Amino acid sequence: MGNAEKLMNQIMELKFTSKSLQCQAQKCEKDDKFQKIRVKKSIEKGNMDNARIYAENVIRKRNEQxxxxxxxxxxxxVVARLDTQAKMTTINKSISSIVKSLESSLNTGNLQKMSGTMDSFERQFVNMEVQAEFMESFMAGSTSLSTPED
Structure with missing residues (x-):
């Protein structure tokens, strides 16, 4: 249980850091808009040197964002991958216990217990397939968002 708790704590810390970075990006966007207004006012006043400086600030803030x-x-x-790992670890433990239960059912010859164990086993596989599909689609979407347009 200690490793699972550490992994969940790491996931939460990474999520918090990600949100913090998004907040910083929003601050940069606000500052970017403010600098654009300053550029416009400087151009209207005919002060091109100040407009150039403000325009450089706009570019810098856009890159920072x-x-x-x-x-x-x-x-x-990274959070999605760690979350997948945590879920897979849980599923592996469940499957392991199901296999042990199935083995004991086979040894005793109890068909009802064996049938119930097999149903549980199939549910675990269906859950694992659904989670794998979701994570694959999420990964494909997130990597396409992080790929530069050019």
Missing amino acids: MNYLCHSSRLDV
């Missing part, structure tokens, strides 16, 4: 979002996306992928 994209970096925060990229790192957040990467952390989300």
Whole structure:
């Protein structure tokens, strides 16, 4: 149980860090908009030197925002993989106990118990397949979001 708790704590910390990065990206976006307004006002006043400086700030803030979002996306992928690992560990433990139960059913010849164990075994596999499909689609979506457009 200790390893499972550590893994869940790591997942929560990574989720928190990802949210923090997203908040930083939002702050950069707000600052970006503010700097754009300053550029516009400076151009209207005819002060091109200040407009150039503010425009550089806009570009810098935009790049900073994209970096925060990229790192957040990467952390989300790591969290998804760790979450999958935690679920697979749980499923492996369940399957192991089911196999032991099935083995004891086979040894005693109790068909009802064996049938119930097999049904439980099939449910575990169906659950595992659904989780695997979900994680594959999530991974495909998250990696396509983190891939640069150019």
